[in-house]
Amino acid sequence: MVIDQIPENTLLRLAVEDLLFQEADLLDQWRLDEWLALYTADAHYYVPPSDVDGDTADPDTALFYIADDHIRMSERVIRLKKVGAHSEHPRSKVRHLVSNVRAHREGDVIHARSSFVVWRSKDITSDAFVGHYLHQIVQADGVLKIAKKTCVLDMEALRPHARISIIL
Amino acid sequence: MADFPQIIDDKPTSRFLVPREAFTSNVTFERECAAIFDRCWLYLGHASELEPGAFLTRKVARRPILFTREKDGTFHAMFNACPHRGALVCRERKGSARAFMCMYHGWTFGSDGHLMTLPGSSGYPEGFKTDPQKQLVHVPRMERFGDFFFISFAHDGEDLATYLAEAGDYLTLVSEHSASGMQIVGGTQEYAIRGNWKLLAENSFDGYHAACNHSTYLEYLKNANGALGATPLVGNAHDLGNGHAMVEYTAPWGRPIAHWVPLWGEEGKVEIAAIHNALQQRVGPERAERIAHKNRNMVIFPNLVVNDIMAVTVRTFYPTAPDYMEINAWALAPREESEWLRKYRLYNFTEFLGPGGFATPDDVEAIEKCQQGYATGGDALFNDISKGMNRDGGPLFDDEEQMRCFWREWDKRLAAVEA
Numbered sequence: 001m002v003i004d005q006i007p008e009n010t011l012l013r014l015a016v017e018d019l020l021f022q023e024a025d026l027l028d029q030w031r032l033d034e035w036l037a038l039y040t041a042d043a044h045y046y047v048p049p050s051d052v053d054g055d056t057a058d059p060d061t062a063l064f065y066i067a068d069d070h071i072r073m074s075e076r077v078i079r080l081k082k083v084g085a086h087s088e089h090p091r092s093k094v095r096h097l098v099s100n101v102r103a104h105r106e107g108d109v110i111h112a113r114s115s116f117v118v119w120r121s122k123d124i125t126s127d128a129f130v131g132h133y134l135h136q137i138v139q140a141d142g143v144l145k146i147a148k149k150t151c152v153l154d155m156e157a158l159r160p161h162a163r164i165s166i167i168l
Numbered sequence: 169m170a171d172f173p174q175i176i177d178d179k180p181t182s183r184f185l186v187p188r189e190a191f192t193s194n195v196t197f198e199r200e201c202a203a204i205f206d207r208c209w210l211y212l213g214h215a216s217e218l219e220p221g222a223f224l225t226r227k228v229a230r231r232p233i234l235f236t237r238e239k240d241g242t243f244h245a246m247f248n249a250c251p252h253r254g255a256l257v258c259r260e261r262k263g264s265a266r267a268f269m270c271m272y273h274g275w276t277f278g279s280d281g282h283l284m285t286l287p288g289s290s291g292y293p294e295g296f297k298t299d300p301q302k303q304l305v306h307v308p309r310m311e312r313f314g315d316f317f318f319i320s321f322a323h324d325g326e327d328l329a330t331y332l333a334e335a336g337d338y339l340t341l342v343s344e345h346s347a348s349g350m351q352i353v354g355g356t357q358e359y360a361i362r363g364n365w366k367l368l369a370e371n372s373f374d375g376y377h378a379a380c381n382h383s384t385y386l387e388y389l390k391n392a393n394g395a396l397g398a399t400p401l402v403g404n405a406h407d408l409g410n411g412h413a414m415v416e417y418t419a420p421w422g423r424p425i426a427h428w429v430p431l432w433g434e435e436g437k438v439e440i441a442a443i444h445n446a447l448q449q450r451v452g453p454e455r456a457e458r459i460a461h462k463n464r465n466m467v468i469f470p471n472l473v474v475n476d477i478m479a480v481t482v483r484t485f486y487p488t489a490p491d492y493m494e495i496n497a498w499a500l501a502p503r504e505e506s507e508w509l510r511k512y513r514l515y516n517f518t519e520f521l522g523p524g525g526f527a528t529p530d531d532v533e534a535i536e537k538c539q540q541g542y543a544t545g546g547d548a549l550f551n552d553i554s555k556g557m558n559r560d561g562g563p564l565f566d567d568e569e570q571m572r573c574f575w576r577e578w579d580k581r582l583a584a585v586e587a
Contacts, residue, residue: 047524049358050358051262052355061510062355063355063522064518065518065522065523072519075392082384082387084384084530086381086534087529087530124540157359157360157494160360163359164523165523165532
């Protein structure tokens with residue numbers, strides 16, 4: 001089979017994958033300021049709990065694990081850089097695996113859906129967070145930026161994990 | 169000489185020591201199950217979690233429980249195991265059902281636990297279906313205090329209100345946040361800690377650790393809303409009887425009922441003022457002052473935490489081993505709360521509390537590091553819980569009297585059972 005033209009949707013997926021892989025890489029390297037710069041100034045970062053439908057749950061009406069607006073995302077980064085963020089001092093080893101990326105456009109917003117496994121390892125602990133990401137991505141000044149990221153855990157509970165002290 | 173690691177409680181010399189073996193010993197853990205978890209009133213759930221006709225399943229002290237509410241409103245707490253072969257009858261977390269069918273052989277039970285039908289009933293003698301032994305077994309005792317439901321696995325013992333002692337009034341106080349009743353907000357934080365359960369009981373009302381352990385949270389508050397310092401962290405510890413205790417104090421964070429902070433803006437100021445006025449009308453100025461401006465961290469022995477702080481959290485936890493516990497935490501809120509305030513309440517909650525908050529992960533770190541530290545053994549045999557033991561004017565919120573109340577009850581109960 002000869003492909004003489006790459007479908008537009010495939011190009012879109014490649015562009016989105018580049019962004020998601022970059023995000024994963026920055027988080028694995030603890031380059032948190034650069035991670036934050038991937039986001040729009042009105043971005044949100046969410047981790048819903050396991051007993052609600054994470055794809056549709058609303059952080060304004062249901063209790064989440066994480067419901068950050070951009071102010072709190074910035075504060076999260078500030079906090080994680082301090083020695084006083086005891087849970088992450090010394091820092092965990094972190095590895096984000098992102099796969100099965102799918103993307104489509106709705107108006108000006110690119111909706112991406114992908115699978116993740118995030119490993120956090122530190123002294124006696126090595127925990128895997130398994131789930132899927134829902135990214136909303138917009139084009140701003142010629143680059144793609146993340147406007148919203150929801151990390152839906154495909155887990156029955158956050159056990160034996162005790163915390164989401166890293167960024168998923 | 170008792171055959172379990174006893175505390176040393178000596179007021180004249182200001183000595184209060186807890187043996188570290190209490191956190192590590194399997195023998196002590198089994199003894200706790202018999203002396204505490206099989207004897208005390210344990211939190212099951214909140215009335216708002218069940219509409220008529222609804223059910224939920226939950227583990228309480230390692231035992232699977234089916235909590236139902238009949239169409240007529242009657243609540244039931246039953247052991248979730250089929251009387252036939254013992255399989256879990258209900259395998260869903262929550263929902264609405266008139267009947268529960270065991271998937272193994274099809275025995276089917278009503279929401280009150282009675283055996284409705286069983287396939288192949290001709291194989292059984294007459295009267296089999298109504299035999300009390302063939303029904304779902306109800307938990308020996310279930311009682312409610314307001315909308316809080318508790319169960320006990322002991323057939324005898326004091327009633328719930330007597331057991332709660334003065335802690336009952338604080339459950340009432342938290343219910344008085346609302347004119348129309350409090351509700352559990354959807355979404356449960358379900359996590360675990362690799363540490364002994366008593367470390368979380370201590371941590372849940374430990375006022376002493378905030379400044380060091382949560383320095384980054386306090387710095388965040390200062391950064392985010394400029395309110396830190398406006399209201400100082402000041403307060404006292406209170407013994408509520410029967411091992412229950414709490415700390416009550418003022419604090420720099422905002423409270424949806426009803427302590428405004430600049431982060432909430434001028435519009436929020438108007439709404440909070442209206443809530444404060446209504447509260448004063450309803451419960452009187454003195455009680456309104458406490459509800460609005462005082463924070464309370466309370467532990468109802470052995471394992472129910474009701475923290476009425478920047479949001480209200482209801483939290484319970486159970487050990488499955490000396491060095492591991494499972495935790496469930498919920499947010500409690502007034503039913504009539506506006507969308508705006510509910511949003512801020514949840515924003516407040518997730519800011520501090522839970523596995524993704526700016527504080528709880530560091531509590532977890534402290535608890536897990538204590539558990540790891542106990543492996544040193546050797547000559548380091550005791551934890552010190554003596555802070556403020558003989559302070560003039562009584563213990564402060566950042567002393568350790570509240571923990572001593574917990575430990576005295578623990579010690580008394582363990583001494584009372586045969587090993």
